Amino acid sequence: MSRRPVALLLAATAGLALAACGVNGGGVDRVERPATAEADATVQVVDLAFSPDDTRIRAGDTVAWVWERARIEHDVSFKDAPASPLQRSGSWQRTFDRPGTYDYVCTLHANMKGRVIVG
Numbered sequence: 001m002s003r004r005p006v007a008l009l010l011a012a013t014a015g016l017a018l019a020a021c022g023v024n025g026g027g028v029d030r031v032e033r034p035a036t037a038e039a040d041a042t043v044q045v046v047d048l049a050f051s052p053d054d055t056r057i058r059a060g061d062t063v064a065w066v067w068e069r070a071r072i073e074h075d076v077s078f079k080d081a082p083a084s085p086l087q088r089s090g091s092w093q094r095t096f097d098r099p100g101t102y103d104y105v106c107t108l109h110a111n112m113k114g115r116v117i118v119g
Helices: 003-022
Strands: 041-046 049-051 054-057 061-067 090-096 100-106 109-118
Touching (some): 041 054, 049 109, 054 061
Parallel strands (some): 041 061, 054 109
């Protein structure tokens, strides 16, 4: 077997392993995309900001991030879970099962920050 097919197989396997750890297990809250259920809180993804930048919810609640006619692409990236896709429209959501503070950023725009505070 040549190196290229082996490299592709390893990359695919690693991607599946990471995805499996990030959804409904591995110590990470549930991550769904795109938003399919009614959210308990909504964050707008606009120009170079999240609005609101702080969101307070209860354990078990779901936050939806909504892109509406953004001029440039953004994502929502947490240290402890998979990031949303880069997009200019649409939605993405995450359910937070455990209390804590969850900081997130747009990986393309370092000044774009937000926080979910789960009580």
